[in-house]
Amino acid sequence: MQMSDPTFVIAITALVGLSVVVAALLRGWHSWLALKRQELENRRTRGPIEIEGGAGEGAARIEIADLKERIRKLEAIANGVDL
Structure with missing residues (x-):
C-alpha cells in the first residue's frame, strides 16, 4: 500500500x-x-421554589388540581347534571 x-x-x-x-x-x-x-x-x-402565598411547588400542584375539580363540579351544576 x-x-x-x-x-x-x-x-x-x-x-x-x-x-x-x-x-x-x-x-x-x-x-x-x-x-x-x-x-x-x-x-x-x-x-425551594415558592409559589404565590408561600406554598411549595408540590403544594401548588395539589392546589391547582383541587381548583380544577371545583371548576368541573361548578360546570356540572351549571349544566344541570347531578353529581
Missing part, C-alpha cells in the same frame, strides 16, 4: 474529520453538563 493511494488518503481524511466532529461534540457535552450543574447549584442556594 502506498501513501499516495486515493483510498488511503480518503480514509485518513475521513478519520481526521470524524475526530474533529467528535471533539466538538464532546466539548459541547461538557459545556452543557457544566451549565446544568450551575443551574442546580443556583437552585440550591436560592432555596
Whole structure:
C-alpha cells in the first residue's frame, strides 16, 4: 500500500474529520453538563421554589388540581347534571 493511494488518503481524511466532529461534540457535552450543574447549584442556594402565598411547588400542584375539580363540579351544576 502506498501513501499516495486515493483510498488511503480518503480514509485518513475521513478519520481526521470524524475526530474533529467528535471533539466538538464532546466539548459541547461538557459545556452543557457544566451549565446544568450551575443551574442546580443556583437552585440550591436560592432555596425551594415558592409559589404565590408561600406554598411549595408540590403544594401548588395539589392546589391547582383541587381548583380544577371545583371548576368541573361548578360546570356540572351549571349544566344541570347531578353529581
